[in-house]
Amino acid sequence: MIRRYSLSSGSRKSGLRISGRLKLTARYLGTALYWIAASINIKPGHDYYFYIRSVNTVGKSAFVEAVGQPSDDASGYLDFFKGEIGKSHLAQELWTQIDNGQLAPDLAEIRTSITDVSNEITQTVNKKLEDQSAAIQQIQKVQVETNNNLNSMWAVKLQQMQDGRLHIAGIGAGIENTPDGMQSQVLLAADRIAMVNPANGNTKPMFVGQGDQIFMNEVFLKYLTAPTITSGGNPPAFSLTPDGRLTAKNADISGNVNANSGTLNNVTINENCRVLGKLSANQIEGDLVKTVGKAFPRDSRAPERWPSGTITVRIYDDQPFDRQIVIPAVAFSGAKHEREHTDIYSSCRLIVRKNGAEIYNRTALDNTLIYSGVIDMPAGHGHMTLEFSVSAWLVNNWYPTASISDLLVVVMKKATAGISIS
Incomplete structure (x- = not known):
């Protein structure tokens, strides 16, 4: 079975069928085994729609739509137009060398020719000087093609021969009946x-x-x-290549930026930034982890300076994620004083309060007690205040002997990614 294809095209989306036919906005291209779309009517940077259906002895299929854009190869377009222009009568007339051989060394001539296929007026001015020659020619012509199509042109061309080289300058205008339809053009030929x-x-x-x-x-x-x-500069300060690579030495972007990948070096984010995906970082300075530490106050009435006073830690609810407050071990102890008849003890007490509510209260004598804790701080539940109060005493108001380690509080983001416990 021989299969051929019926093709139509348009610069706008036409819709596949209306009562079995394409809309009239599409142009019928022809029937062939394949088709290459090339025409002066096809513009770069625009979408073109093609509608194709199979035609064979069985019948015709439904139309299938395809969309495409012309090539963006500027050099290719120049070659294409070179060929189109070179085929025209106007271009051939401009490029044709003026025949000085039939002219006298110094001549001004007007020639009129009227025939069945051409009406023409040619005016020529010529000058020769040793091995140099110069000529100016103006042409007005209307001619009939072999297929009875009329072509018209007007041209002025200047040609000068020196050292065996021909130099050309000219301007011409013409209208020709081409296979693609009527084509008018104005051509200029000059070094500058x-x-x-x-x-x-x-x-x-x-x-x-x-x-x-x-x-x-x-x-x-x-x-x-x-x-x-x-742009200018070496290397250029700005460049945009066909593959979409943009290079800018200094860019001020005030609108939206959408990027799927890339690298940023030495960047400052002045305002808020949301990261919806996974963030990996080797070094972070910021609010993910905060630590504070302080030594407990001491009573200064004796050289021993026993611990006495309160440390208050306030954690602000200023982050959008849940956090945990970790208090590493705080060790505190009293002391045993041996006497002849009975022993006495220095006592050391630690009380911890969370938002005013007591969560820890223990007293150490001659032993050492340890306090540590992990406190959840959900986001949006308000600020949290922790109070750590220490005191020490001995009978008869004697100066006690007691000690307590420094307080350290760590606040960090609560997360379970990358860690498990069982």
């Missing part, structure tokens, strides 16, 4: 093309085309398609 606004004696050009480059002082564009954009 420039436009100058002579207002107020100005001589500075607003743009210059020379070689393969165009130079402009200021440009206002509604829409720009540019595969590569590069």
